[in-house]
Structure formats: structure tokens, C-alpha cells
Amino acid sequence: MQEDQLPEGIPRRETGSSLDRVNPMAAGILKRNGIKSWTKPAPSLYPHQWSWDSAFIALGLAHVDNRRARDELESLFASQWATGKVPHIVFDPEAPPRSYFPDAERWNSSALSRDAPSGSHTSGLCQPPVHAIAVRRIWETSRGKEAERVERARRFLRANYPRLFSWHRYLATARDPEGSGLVTIYHPWESGTDNSPRWDDALESLEVGDLPPYTRYDLQHVADPSHRPSNEEYDRYLWLLELLKRERYDEAEIYDSHPFLVKDVLSSAILVAANEALLEIARVVEAPEEDVALIEGWISRGRAGLAEQWDPGLGLCLDRNVLTGKPLRVRTIAGFAPLIAGGLTEERLADLLEVLDSPAFAGNPDLHRPLPPSTSPDEPAFHPRSYWRGPVWPVANWLLWWSLIRAGEASRAAQIRRETLAQLAESGFAEYFEPFTGEPLGSLEQSWTAAIALDMLAVESKSN
Numbered sequence: 001m002q003e004d005q006l007p008e009g010i011p012r013r014e015t016g017s018s019l020d021r022v023n024p025m026a027a028g029i030l031k032r033n034g035i036k037s038w039t040k041p042a043p044s045l046y047p048h049q050w051s052w053d054s055a056f057i058a059l060g061l062a063h064v065d066n067r068r069a070r071d072e073l074e075s076l077f078a079s080q081w082a083t084g085k086v087p088h089i090v091f092d093p094e095a096p097p098r099s100y101f102p103d104a105e106r107w108n109s110s111a112l113s114r115d116a117p118s119g120s121h122t123s124g125l126c127q128p129p130v131h132a133i134a135v136r137r138i139w140e141t142s143r144g145k146e147a148e149r150v151e152r153a154r155r156f157l158r159a160n161y162p163r164l165f166s167w168h169r170y171l172a173t174a175r176d177p178e179g180s181g182l183v184t185i186y187h188p189w190e191s192g193t194d195n196s197p198r199w200d201d202a203l204e205s206l207e208v209g210d211l212p213p214y215t216r217y218d219l220q221h222v223a224d225p226s227h228r229p230s231n232e233e234y235d236r237y238l239w240l241l242e243l244l245k246r247e248r249y250d251e252a253e254i255y256d257s258h259p260f261l262v263k264d265v266l267s268s269a270i271l272v273a274a275n276e277a278l279l280e281i282a283r284v285v286e287a288p289e290e291d292v293a294l295i296e297g298w299i300s301r302g303r304a305g306l307a308e309q310w311d312p313g314l315g316l317c318l319d320r321n322v323l324t325g326k327p328l329r330v331r332t333i334a335g336f337a338p339l340i341a342g343g344l345t346e347e348r349l350a351d352l353l354e355v356l357d358s359p360a361f362a363g364n365p366d367l368h369r370p371l372p373p374s375t376s377p378d379e380p381a382f383h384p385r386s387y388w389r390g391p392v393w394p395v396a397n398w399l400l401w402w403s404l405i406r407a408g409e410a411s412r413a414a415q416i417r418r419e420t421l422a423q424l425a426e427s428g429f430a431e432y433f434e435p436f437t438g439e440p441l442g443s444l445e446q447s448w449t450a451a452i453a454l455d456m457l458a459v460e461s462k463s464n
């Protein structure tokens, strides 16, 4: 890209980190974090394959190496459970010992569940279903190219459509026995926003029982352990894991007895958007009409379910505790779920944009850049350096940017894109950033941060 073409607000000729270097730097991170056919989320903090990270990674790779993008998802789907569940972690047997906990042994999923894959070790949870969105990007970036490449992409879509369909069907059934349109999660890790205050209330009453001893390895990989979830939070995470193991990861048993069952609006909204992508994929592969009707039904049910969770006072959408029936009333980026799901009335869109622009989020005057903190600074639980309790996450910026484009909000989308890329040009591809100072935190070479930069750079013309 020529310097005179740089979008407004992007630093020009900053020593060693201007926007024209973002693309090669991002591609370099994805290359260095690459292992065989898939990519680690981070060099040492996350040494295995993570589900939604891989989807974002494939989305970014689609622009620079279509074959690796396809391989990334193929490797993940190779470990799909018989139920359709795509596991949240696929363990690399060659990862350094004692590098990540809980490890494959602690999950013990292949020994406990007949539904787990036999050829690999995985966790027993899942994460938000971004995958169909990535598969569609692989298709979009191949269209209009030479015939052989288009044919390869079409074959990839044909091979993966049934996997995506069974993944979405799993979420629409096993994870929504009530038919509410909303996905139930069994563990904060399933939300991808682990220690967000979204879960504080539902976790508070959880009594941790006789927990087998464990050592956290995550803390050795970060500059300041206090930015990671606390030990009290980890005890709860590990206790929930023990309870899931007791039920041998059986969905019906879990639904009967598990003490953490929450309708997650962010995952539910991502599922709606992913179902829209799946619908397009279904048309390309000429899927049966019954499938198309089911997918369309999931989309409308998802949007209706999200509408039920609308809190007019906050102007946001709220998660719901299945066990108490109560909404979890806290302002986090997950509250913008209806924007991600799309199909909004003008009025609802205006409400959401007002909150997004307000001091409670991106309009806070003390922010380093006008990018939404993961938790509103107005919340008592806000913490500017603690993981999902306040820091700005580039991957969350991507979700909002992409959703704003789809909502026809081009100039707001362009602002998020411009500020996100400027932040990365300024401070590198960190996992998350302190919202008031812009300090990079967590892993400093985070794959999905690099991936969303590649996607934002490539899709520039559509949002500016």
C-alpha cells in the first residue's frame, strides 16, 4: 500500500511500526506460530489448537495463504466429537511438557466419553462458532481467481459443509433443549470471555468441592500474573471441569445436574451470523432444502431469543442464568450481541449505537483510543488490566467492525478499523490492551490479533 493511500488517523512513518508493515508483520506472526497444519494462538502461553482462535486465524490466512487457511480448519474439524461439538482445545502431543494446564490428561475426554474423537485428545468444552464465517471468507477470497483455485475452494466447502451443519445442529439442540434460540454454556471458558464479570453472579454461589491438586502454568508466560484470571477463579473453573467429568461429558446428564448453565448471548449471536454464512455455503454446495429450512429457522429463532434478553434500561442484551431464570445484569461488549446477529430494526440499532458511542464504552473520554473496553469502565467490576474485565481486545473490535459493516454503518466501522490498526501499528499484536494507556498486555504475539489485522486490511475498501 502506498503511503498516500493510508487511511486517515494511521500514523505515517512511525519508526519500525507504520501501517505498511502491519501486513507483513501479521503474516510473520502467523507463520512463526504455525505448527504443521495449524496455528498456536500464542508462542508459549497457548501451545495447543484453540477452536475460535483457529476460525479467526483461518479468516486472516484466507487473504495470504488459502491452503493454510483450509488446513487450519480441516485440522480442527478432524477432532470434532460425534455429537457435532467442535472442541475448544485440541491438544498437541508434542507441546512442551508442563506448558499449559488443564492438559489432555486432566480432561481425559477420550477415556470418559464415547463421543470424543479417538485419534486425538481434546478438552470437553466448546467455544463460539465463528467457523462458518471463516469458511465463507475462504470461499470469498477464492472467487474470481483461476478456475483450479475456485474448484479447490468448492471442494473444501463440500467436504466441510456437513461438519459445519452438524456443529450448528449440536448448538441448536443439545445446547438449547428449550428451543429458546440461545446457546447454553457449561463453563466460562466456553464463552471465550473467561473471567468477564458476565459470569460473576452465576459463579458466586458455586461451592468448590474436593479439588484434585493442580499447578497453573499460564502464569509463567505473562509479565504480570495479576492480569490473568485469579486463583479463586481458577479453582471454580477446575471444579466445573471435575463436575463435567463426573457426568462423562454427557449432555443430558450435564443439563440435569450442572451448577453452571447460562444462556450466552455473544455465542448465540455469533451462531446467528455463522448460520447466515452457512446458508450461503449450503447454496454453493447445493445442500438439501430441508437443511436450508432448518438453518433459516435457527436464524430467526436466534434473533428472537436475543430480543427476549434486551434490557431497555441499559440499552444492551444480557446473558441469562438458566438455573434462576434471571438476567446477568452487567455492561460488557457481549451486550452488543444483537448487532452481531444482525437483522435489527432501525430503533434497536440506534439504541445500540448510542450505547457504543457513550462514555460507558467507546465514548469514554479517558480512553487511549475510542475502542470499546471489554467491560464498561462504569461497572464496579471493571479492571483496566485484568483480561476480559476491561482491556480492549482486537478480536472483539473485529466482531464489532464486521457487524457494523453488515448493519450499513460504514463510517463507524471505518473508525474501529482505523483505530484498531493504528493501535497494532503503535504497539504490536498483543492479546489485549490497557484501555486508558494503550499498553499491550497478555501474549505479545497473539495469532488472532494478527489474523484480524490481515482481514481488516484486505477488506478496507468495503468499509471506507
Ligand code: 9WN
Binding pocket: 041, 046, 050, 052, 053, 088, 189, 191, 192, 193, 194, 218
Ligand atoms: C482458556 C486462546 C484462548 C482464547 C480465549 C481466551 C483464553 C484460555 C485461557 O485464551 O482462554 O480457553 O487459558 O485463558 O479467553 O478466548 O480462545 O487464545
